[in-house]
Amino acid sequence: xxxxxxxxxxxxxxxxxxxxxxxxxxxxxxxxxxxxxxxxxxxxxxxxxxxxxxxxxxxxxxxxxxxxxxxxxxxxxxxxxxxxxxxxxxxxxxxxxxxxxxxxxxxxxxx
Amino acid sequence: xxxxxxxxxxxxxxxxxxxxxxxxxxxxxxxxxxxxxxxxxxxxxxxxxxxxxxxxxxxxxxxxxxxxxxxxxxxxxxxxxxxxxxxxxxxxxxxxxxxxxxxxxxxxxxxxxxxxxxxxxxxxxxxxxxxxxxxxxxxxxxxxxxxxxxxxxxxxxxxxxxxxxxxxxxxxxxxxxxxxxxxxxxxxxxxxxxxxxxxxxxxxxxxxxxxxxxxxxxxxxxxxxxxxxxxxxxxxxxxxxxxxxxxxxxxxxxxxxxxxxxxxxxxxxxxxxxxxxxxxxxxxxxxxxxxxxxxxxxxxxxxxxxxxxxxxxxxxxxxxxxxxxxxxxxxxxxxxxxxxxxxxxxxxxxxxxxxxxxxxxx
Numbered sequence: 001x002x003x004x005x006x007x008x009x010x011x012x013x014x015x016x017x018x019x020x021x022x023x024x025x026x027x028x029x030x031x032x033x034x035x036x037x038x039x040x041x042x043x044x045x046x047x048x049x050x051x052x053x054x055x056x057x058x059x060x061x062x063x064x065x066x067x068x069x070x071x072x073x074x075x076x077x078x079x080x081x082x083x084x085x086x087x088x089x090x091x092x093x094x095x096x097x098x099x100x101x102x103x104x105x106x107x108x109x110x111x
Numbered sequence: 112x113x114x115x116x117x118x119x120x121x122x123x124x125x126x127x128x129x130x131x132x133x134x135x136x137x138x139x140x141x142x143x144x145x146x147x148x149x150x151x152x153x154x155x156x157x158x159x160x161x162x163x164x165x166x167x168x169x170x171x172x173x174x175x176x177x178x179x180x181x182x183x184x185x186x187x188x189x190x191x192x193x194x195x196x197x198x199x200x201x202x203x204x205x206x207x208x209x210x211x212x213x214x215x216x217x218x219x220x221x222x223x224x225x226x227x228x229x230x231x232x233x234x235x236x237x238x239x240x241x242x243x244x245x246x247x248x249x250x251x252x253x254x255x256x257x258x259x260x261x262x263x264x265x266x267x268x269x270x271x272x273x274x275x276x277x278x279x280x281x282x283x284x285x286x287x288x289x290x291x292x293x294x295x296x297x298x299x300x301x302x303x304x305x306x307x308x309x310x311x312x313x314x315x316x317x318x319x320x321x322x323x324x325x326x327x328x329x330x331x332x333x334x335x336x337x338x339x340x341x342x343x344x345x346x347x348x349x350x351x352x353x354x355x356x357x358x359x360x361x362x363x364x365x366x367x368x369x370x371x372x373x374x375x376x377x378x379x380x381x382x383x384x385x386x387x388x389x390x391x392x393x394x395x396x397x398x399x400x401x402x403x404x405x406x407x408x409x410x411x412x413x414x415x416x417x418x419x420x421x422x423x424x425x426x427x428x429x430x431x432x433x434x435x436x437x438x439x440x441x442x443x444x445x446x447x448x449x450x451x452x453x454x455x456x457x458x459x460x461x462x463x464x465x466x467x468x469x470x471x472x473x
Contacts, residue, residue: 016223016225017440017443017444017447019218036212036215036280036281038215039224040443041444041446041447041448042443042446042447042450042451045443045447052208053208053211053212056204056205056208056288057287057288073154
């Protein structure tokens with residue numbers, strides 16, 4: 001595990017509850033979105049705390065909690081090699097190609 | 112401030128994972144981000160001074176939210192109707208939530224909320240001194256919500272675009288909820304002002320006591336020559352504000368926001384038929400703003416209420432709540448440990464210890 005996780009574990013030995021990332025589906029038609037984090041000793045408590053903290057208003061539909069040290073990440077500083085797919089392949093975008101109609105790209109989606 | 116190296120410190124709890132700053136010129140990249148108005152995110156390299164200023168500001172803000180629960184919280188059991196009581200509970204619960212959003216944002220900078228709370232309890236970090244004043248009457252709850260939350264909205268609206276991403280996101284949630292706080296406070300004041308002469312006098316008395324804390328303390332010390340009565344203090348304040356503005360942490364001077372607050376409050380007070388306790392308040396046609404008494408340093412210091420009974424009381428109350436809650440935290444940890452070890456929760460044991468503790472505490 002990474003240094004952050006080790007650190008968190010040493011904190012837990014001191015009795016601090018684990019950190020959980022909270023994801024909320026704020027309304028129908030939207031994906032779950034990261035809204036913040038809570039501290040809790042177990043998943044049920046994390047869900048209760050997430051409910052009290054992040055769903056006091058609106059029409060929330062669903063909550064996820066994920067232990068922060070279970071989230072594996074790719075760093076923005078590794079952007080060049082790691083996210084090269086997104087940055088260096090212009091041919092993945094439609095505007096790189098000839099439009100379908102004489103109106104140009106704006107006409108593509110006319111029916 | 113944590114003693115970790117900057118890279119490891121980025122392994123905050125809100126958005127996990129450490130990252131050493133990569134090759135190239137991290138400071139240039141950081142400054143370019145800020146200059147472009149882009150958000151700085153937890154795993155980005157950032158100058159130590161920026162990290163320290165951010166932690167200090169978010170922590171002070173979080174502490175203010177949870178300490179700010181106390182003056183109004185004291186009136187929960189004495190609200191005059193079930194409706195007002197429900198509203199006040201919702202409002203105080205929001206303040207607790209704001210504290211939690213903000214501690215969560217601070218943790219993305221590599222500090223632990225337990226450290227921050229320790230620092231508050233030990234007096235190394237502070238909450239806003241606004242709350243070092245007592246809420247003496249029911250009208251105080253309305254005045255606090257109308258004036259200090261009203262000041263907070265003006266102060267915090269620009270923070271929704273502050274340069275540190277997690278702080279900006281927390282502030283967007285906070286600001287949405289503050290609008291309810293201010294409105295319900297104003298509504299409460301309106302009810303009192305339309306009531307008996309005694310009720311209206313109670314409203315005026317509360318405004319007399321809370322105006323100065325709101326106008327002086329919610330915006331910080333004077334930081335422009337126009338806003339302060341004392342040039343040295345203003346220069347000191349200006350230096351701090353310039354740094355914070357260069358980093359995109361704040362976007363306006365304290366005095367600019369203070370002026371905005373006065374402009375907003377004067378007509379609101381007029382509609383209630385209340386007088387703001389500053390004889391210098393007068394419309395300035397030329398500037399297009401209200402003039403008011405500049406906050407001078409002595410007045411500011413006096414309003415701070417540091418080392419007063421109420422300043423000590425706020426921390427003592429917070430510390431007592433924390434200590435009295437220790438058994439709940441211990442029980443939750445023990446319950447989780449047992450579940451993790453694969454043992455079923457022991458109903459008998461829980462039953463035996465739960466009520467026993469309650470009786471001891473009763």
